[in-house]
Amino acid sequence: MNNDLLYQLALTQVPHIGDVRAKTLIEAFGTAEAIFKAPKRKLALLEGIGEVAATTITNFDDFKSFEAEIAFIEKAHIQPLFITDAAYPQRLLNSYDAPPLLFYKGNADLNYNKMIGIVGTRSNSDYGKQICETLIQDLAAHEVCIISGLAFGIDTIAHKAALKNNLKTVGVLAHGLDKIYPAQNKNIAADMLMQGGLLTEFRSGTLPDRHNFPSRNRIVASLCDAIVVIESSEKGGSLITAELANGYNKDVFAFPGKVTDQRSAGCNYLIKQNKAALITNAQDIIDAMNWGKSVPKTTSQRSLFLDLTDDEQKIVTILNEVESIHIDQLYLKTGLSSSSVANALLMLEMQAVITSMPGKMYKLC
Structure with missing residues (x-):
């Protein structure tokens, strides 16, 4: 039995903890095991923890319930990534609510040099499809890793285009790695495991419930160097991702659309409110991110x-x-x-x- 993973899983399930408090505890004690073995008094004294949370930690004794999850992780060859692991996505560490534990399957480096998140509507137009495919084709020469959410619409188009152009692509899921949602994307997901990967913070058995998607979106937002929005309504999930990215001090780009098209209303809103930079092609992103060909310098x-x-x-x-x-x-x-x-x-x-x-x-x- 993997005792480290046992305590790490337990930390994510203790009532009254959550990601922010978990991060505080890890910074103070170093490991999940040390947190559970710490005296209640010492836990309670930590800023932001308090008596209630300290009590739930010291009283927690349901470790046996995680044995099946560990067996699943080992059988499915899933890589658990604790927040102190070197392979944990380092960009996420700059987010105050970084998940303490992630589950990953694939061959893409989650600390890849250039990572772009592409988000958009599930009911895209031909215009959105064309923009997305052309964007990724033109980014291919710059060896960018494409991040999205494996949902219908722009997400799926982005993943497919990345695979077609031999780019790594990672799908961030709103459920466990024991399933693929939507089911129609099973074949795409299988290809992504060979040329990218699938990442989630959710244990097996977790359903793709509505409240999981905003949580998924924050990982997409913080995992990337920049977010590109391609078609979104004013209340779409893509706008949530863009807002989160702004909060994480990430660059946000958006393609404009017709003022009469509801599928572009969200993009136009972001641009109008200066929450996203207007772009019309891949070169705009390359210039903004300074991803042009670089020449090594001599010592200053x-x-x-x-x-x-x-x-x-x-x-x-x-x-x-x-x-x-x-x-x-x-x-x-x-x-x-x-x-x-x-x-x-x-x-x-x-x-x-x-x-x-x-x-x-x-x-x-």
Whole structure:
């Protein structure tokens, strides 16, 4: 029996905990097992935990119920990803509500260099289909990993187009890995396991209930470098994803549509409210994200004369090897906390060592 996984599963099921409190507990104690073995008094003293949550943790004793889940995970060759694992999607760590445990099946690196989320309506038009397929075809040369939700409409079109253009594509699910919803996408899902993957925070047996989809959307939003909205009504789930992405400081792009077309009302709204940048083709995204062909730089002479901190030097060393880099990649490559990276970037800008660019990109001066 995998004791680490047993405690990790249990942590996700304890009443009154949730993702935010779980993250607080993990930061304090390091492992799920250590949380369950900690004294109640010590748990209760943690900011944001309190007496009620501490009591539910120390009183929890239903570990046996997770044995079947572990057996399923092992039999189905699923990779559980705890929030402290190196393979856990590092972009998610910058989200305050990152799920402590994910379940993954596939061969795509969830810390891939370039990741774009594509979302849109389930009832797309021919216009939306054409835009989505052309966008992904034109992104193919830049080796982008395509993220979506495996739903009908734009999601399915995006996954199919990625497979056709030999791009990795990952579907984020609103249910467990023991099923595929909608069932019509089983064949696509099977192909994605060979050229991408399927990711979820939900245990086996979890149904694709309505309330699971906003939760799924937050993972799509935080897993990517940017979100692209292709056709959406003003109350569509795609707008929820776009709003979440803005909250996570991600770049959001949207294709405009006719003002009389309800399937474009959401995109037009995002653009009008400055919640998404208007784009008309893949090059707009490539330019905004600074994903053009880069040429490695020689060591910056300017930095040799500065007294840099260890954190600042880590960032300069990384920037010496690339033309520019997104802030999420700096989090990933430095291994520093978001606050440490932000502070180091500020000091380097003040010293005129680096410069910030649109799309949360940075480069050496």
